[in-house]
Amino acid sequence: MLRWAGEDPAREGLLDTPSRVVRSYEEFFEGYAVNPEELLQRTFSEVDDYDEIVLLRDIRLESHCEHHMVPIIGRAHVAYLPRKRVVGISKLARVVEAYSRRFQIQERLTSQIANTIDSVLEPYGTAVIIEAGHQCMTTRGVHRPGVSMVTSRMLGVFRDNSDTRRELLSMLNRPGMNDFSA
Numbered sequence: 001m002l003r004w005a006g007e008d009p010a011r012e013g014l015l016d017t018p019s020r021v022v023r024s025y026e027e028f029f030e031g032y033a034v035n036p037e038e039l040l041q042r043t044f045s046e047v048d049d050y051d052e053i054v055l056l057r058d059i060r061l062e063s064h065c066e067h068h069m070v071p072i073i074g075r076a077h078v079a080y081l082p083r084k085r086v087v088g089i090s091k092l093a094r095v096v097e098a099y100s101r102r103f104q105i106q107e108r109l110t111s112q113i114a115n116t117i118d119s120v121l122e123p124y125g126t127a128v129i130i131e132a133g134h135q136c137m138t139t140r141g142v143h144r145p146g147v148s149m150v151t152s153r154m155l156g157v158f159r160d161n162s163d164t165r166r167e168l169l170s171m172l173n174r175p176g177m178n179d180f181s182a
């Protein structure tokens with residue numbers, strides 16, 4: 001790539017670039033080595049009859065577009081309505097990461113996250129919403145910075161029951177509470 005762009009790969013500043021790029025790519029695409037279903041195997045049943053929506057919102061999402069190999073940066077919101085068993089919330093974020101650290105298109109990424117949670121936890125419903133900017137559109141091509149793409153996959157009660165879906169959307173519309181993050 002350096003030579004193709006017109007660079008001299010022997011220039012001092014570029015000597016270690018190939019190995020740095022390989023290490024970066026190993027991190028960007030480490031999701032292929034993770035089995036997302038295994039992440040959800042450990043569940044908890046002592047939830048004292050908790051039977052409302054569990055929502056993890058504003059999960060930072062970093063992926064790469066499979067058409068241009070450039071970043072897709074955004075956030076994911078993951079919700080499910082548990083049927084007796086819940087999973088550690090960090091595991092939901094790990095599932096998002098396992099699928100986003102691959103070559104992706106946003107539509108499939110959204111479906112894969114939702115389908116995995118739904119099939120492993122067997123909740124009453126699962127919902128995944130992703131908002132992301134695609135650098136293949138913002139930094140090249142049509143050059144439309146600020147444009148974001150929103151995709152969603154609703155399963156079970158989130159698909160069939162408009163009250164449940166509305167409740168989820170109102171939870172998402174509340175102002176963020178990231179100040180608790182300390």
Ligand SMILES: [Zn+2]
Binds near residue numbers: 065066067136137
């Ligand atoms: Zn692209």
